[in-house]
Amino acid sequence: MITLHHLNQSRSFRILWLLEEIKQPYQLQRYYRDLTTHLAPESLKNIHPLGKSPVIEWQGKVIAESGAIVELLIQSLAPHLAPDSNDAAYADYLQWIHFAESSAMVPFLMKTFNAIEVKHGTQLAFLEDYAQVEFDKVFGFLNDYLKDKTFLVDNRLTGADFMMGFGLHGLIYHMGQGENYPHIKSYVEHLSSLPSWKAAEKIEQDTVLA
Structure with missing residues (x-):
């Protein structure tokens, strides 16, 4: 099961959207921006030292960076969302x-x-x-x-x-x-x-x- 550590109003929306598109079961761990500073909460650092979102937990690994997450999820779970590597x-x-x-x-x-x-x-x-x-x-x-x-x-x-x-x-x-x-x-x-x-x-x- 994938766990998405999701911060509101962040790049994590990309991963949330992708998971909904491929209808992949996942768990959502919610985090909220500070209303004054608009920064992510310190609790995100308990998941990844950078304290940023998105972060997923999957197959025993903690994975950050939305681009890497998108590519990994598509390669493993939704290859129809990418051209074949031999395609122009x-x-x-x-x-x-x-x-x-x-x-x-x-x-x-x-x-x-x-x-x-x-x-x-x-x-x-x-x-x-x-x-x-x-x-x-x-x-x-x-x-x-x-x-x-x-x-x-x-x-x-x-x-x-x-x-x-x-x-x-x-x-x-x-x-x-x-x-x-x-x-x-x-x-x-x-x-x-x-x-x-x-x-x-x-x-x-x-x-x-x-």
Whole structure:
């Protein structure tokens, strides 16, 4: 049995959504962000020294990093959610899985943190301009790529969507960037209409309200 250590409003949503999609039995251990600091509770460090989520316990191992968890679960339990390694689409699949936590997440977090600093009176010089250039470049590229596409790879749901969907949902609904990136918005709207996404979202809401 898989145990998912799930922190509300975190990358753990990716794993929750994936488990709901593949209908894999799992146990959910809930954790809640501090309402003042918005940080994860210290109790998560009892599971993994970094104190971050997602973390799963599976087959006698404690596994962190959402990308690694997505790849392992798909390889073992849902190979239909990835192209075959000999398929031409496999390179695209790997690219987008890793794009989520490298090229896409860095400018996303920089813009988020810069907004917090400015709100608290910090005068930004280099960081604001740099973050905006990277933000426009990365998400402009992705928006163009998603024109006339429903999924990222092979015209079907794959692990790449589980990795990218979480951050792009935040881009559209928390950053309010839908008008600037209409193709990303359409992509996110489609993902969030899937039954497995809705099931995970309901569990997430229950986690927040518990």
